[in-house]
Amino acid sequence: MKREKNIPVLILCGGRGIRLAGEATYIPKAMVKIGQRPILWHIMKRYASYGYTNFVLALGTKGEMIRDYFLNYRSYTNDIRIRLGSGEVEHKSENQETGWDITMIDTGELANSGARVARCETAIQSDEFMMTYSDNLANIDIPKLLAFQRSHKTIATITGAIPPYREMELAVKDEYATGRFDPLKAKSQERYINGGFMVFSKKIFSYLSPFNECRLESEVFEKLMSEKQLAVYPHHGFWRWLDTDRDYQYLNNLAIDNKAYWLNE
Numbered sequence: 001m002k003r004e005k006n007i008p009v010l011i012l013c014g015g016r017g018i019r020l021a022g023e024a025t026y027i028p029k030a031m032v033k034i035g036q037r038p039i040l041w042h043i044m045k046r047y048a049s050y051g052y053t054n055f056v057l058a059l060g061t062k063g064e065m066i067r068d069y070f071l072n073y074r075s076y077t078n079d080i081r082i083r084l085g086s087g088e089v090e091h092k093s094e095n096q097e098t099g100w101d102i103t104m105i106d107t108g109e110l111a112n113s114g115a116r117v118a119r120c121e122t123a124i125q126s127d128e129f130m131m132t133y134s135d136n137l138a139n140i141d142i143p144k145l146l147a148f149q150r151s152h153k154t155i156a157t158i159t160g161a162i163p164p165y166r167e168m169e170l171a172v173k174d175e176y177a178t179g180r181f182d183p184l185k186a187k188s189q190e191r192y193i194n195g196g197f198m199v200f201s202k203k204i205f206s207y208l209s210p211f212n213e214c215r216l217e218s219e220v221f222e223k224l225m226s227e228k229q230l231a232v233y234p235h236h237g238f239w240r241w242l243d244t245d246r247d248y249q250y251l252n253n254l255a256i257d258n259k260a261y262w263l264n265e
Contacts, residue, residue, distance in 0.1 A: 014060025030134035035255025114214030149199035161195025
């Protein structure tokens, strides 16, 4: 398809990370480091591994920290030599991420997800675009996801992910427990949640509003479901969100141990 790789990837970066301890209380969740890079970088790297490098970042709380990171990307990610007094700065190496096209849009601190997407409409020039959140990592096959969306011809496709863990879930009979949920068997049970990594037709904008209250996950998706315009792409590979300290420790340890499945496959 002509200009295939220019399909925009919209990433919602408005999360405040309020459930995470430590640094996430004063930086946006998108900037929480997994290994040596922010989780946002890891997500972008997944798309870029398939050649999709046209990014639109919907900024929210403390979005200036995300702006600063990319404006000073070479200095943050390379060895540098500085000669004080002269202002001379020498970068010792070049980034692999050359060619990434990043548009950053301030979508406000209080806007819900649907409003953030609506406020990015002017940056979306193609008939379709991809979208995800800034706190989900997965080894999603992006071309297969796109092919799935196109074959179903719906306005929206979301990735159905299976939660990596659940709190104790009991089977009850006559007020007595008769069994409990086995997390090891989770992959055999098709109990999907919205795992991000979505594909939208530009028609989605007719369902959205720029008002803060507009939320994708409730009113918009419910409307699309009622019209059979919401498809679910089932994903049974690696998927994890960054929601709690337990998630942070798990993802960070994978990155440190060179087991970043979302990058290595």
